[in-house]
Amino acid sequence: MQIEAAAARTAATDGLVVALDIGGTKIAGALVDDRGTLLVRAQRPTPAAEDAESVMRAVSEVIGELAADPRRPLATAVGIGSAGPVDASSGTVSPVNVPGWRDFPLVQRVREATGGLPVVLTGDGVAITAAEHWQGAARGYDNALCMVVSTGVGGGFVLGGVLHPGPTGNAGHIGHISVDLDGDPCPCGARGCVERIASGPNIARRALDGGWRPPEGVEATAAAVAESARAGDPVARASFVRAAQALAAGIAAAATLVEIQVAVVGGGVAGAGELLFGPLREQLRRYATLSFAAGVKVVPAQLGTDAGLVGAAAAAFAAPLVPPSAGPYGLAGGPRAVLSA
Incomplete structure (x- = not known):
């Protein structure tokens, strides 16, 4: 099941993005609004010792669970904070603690799994930094x-x-x-x-x-x-x-x-x-x-285990493909920053 890209943004879904936090232990996902509120959550263990497709299958399951939520809110983009190294310029990841992923085309695969939504990739540390600087x-x-x-x-x-x-x-x-x-x-x-x-x-x-x-x-x-x-x-x-x-x-x-x-x-x-x-x-x-x-x-740090998801959402809101609200990284509350994507 795919999350639908918004053809027109409504008051109920204004500023909604998909956030993914991908690490060596868990793959977490959430639907996040432009105030950083995590509206819907999903999580799977990372099958880090398995092959590339097994890890991607877990990512797809998280995305599918978010899409299956009864409210089915529309999303405008996806932000990913992934264990690194990542290459945001090519959309690939090679996490040290996920050996099955080497130059894995994560942006392309997530874009396909979400029905063509714009995808913004950052390292997990950068995502957490965005979150802690915004509200931590x-x-x-x-x-x-x-x-x-x-x-x-x-x-x-x-x-x-x-x-x-x-x-x-x-x-x-x-x-x-x-x-x-x-x-x-x-x-x-x-x-x-x-x-x-x-x-x-x-x-x-x-x-x-x-x-x-x-x-x-x-x-x-x-x-x-x-x-x-x-x-x-x-x-x-x-x-x-x-x-x-x-x-x-x-x-x-x-x-x-x-x-x-x-x-x-x-x-x-x-x-x-x-x-x-x-x-x-x-x-x-x-x-x-x-x-x-x-x-x-x-x-x-102040944001605990939610920092990666909040920061991944911040990356998505900062991308030029998504009309941002005023605030840090495109969110409410402070000056915007520019992220490479």
Whole structure:
């Protein structure tokens, strides 16, 4: 079933878009209005270990569920925030944590699945940055780095008050800055990347390598490591400190290059709270030592798991193919930014 492109926009459907948030763990979708309200939701697990068509089938199921909603609201465009790297200029994606997708023509396939709607593609970190700058923790800052620390580590920049996705939609992809030149190999091909140290699976991997074991019947995840760390397990705590060190080094590098004022950190790993943020702020003081970088604030993201969907919608509203409302990225509440598409 396909979502119909609007021939004429009505008051009830004004500013409605489809938003997709595609990651290594889940594929989420929503119908979103021009105030960022998620009206209808759908979600599937990402079959990341399967082939390209299996992953696309999950995307199509999410789109089909949105289209099957009894209200059947009309949509004017689709915004996608995808795990990266992405290539917004060609409409393709090659997520590190979805090996079946390499140069996968996601924009074309989603356009076909939605009956020819315009499709705007960004990296997931850029999408989350758009959302947090619009109505989250980066609101009011002209220069910000927003990060998502989860299955992977992504990010995006706001520079001079404008979202800065870069020509292909990957600017701010802090997860693949190398912070340990002789460190473990990363799936991206480099060594010692922030993601290889600070992502949830790697926090758990490092704790397991150090001798930590989860309670019986509990999966070895970053959340389980966090629980053990709070209970006083030194190996579990050390794994979080190491993750914080990697994140601090990456943030300090960004601050040195482009003079950010704030670093917003979200994603599942950020749910550990002060277990992560405490050592992160401490480590940042060690790495961000130059006067123009030393004042960077580190704050938790505010939009939670909805940030990717809100940001993907923001990308769709910003596209020239969709008549925007006044506001950030085409939404109500602030100045627009220009996104590459």
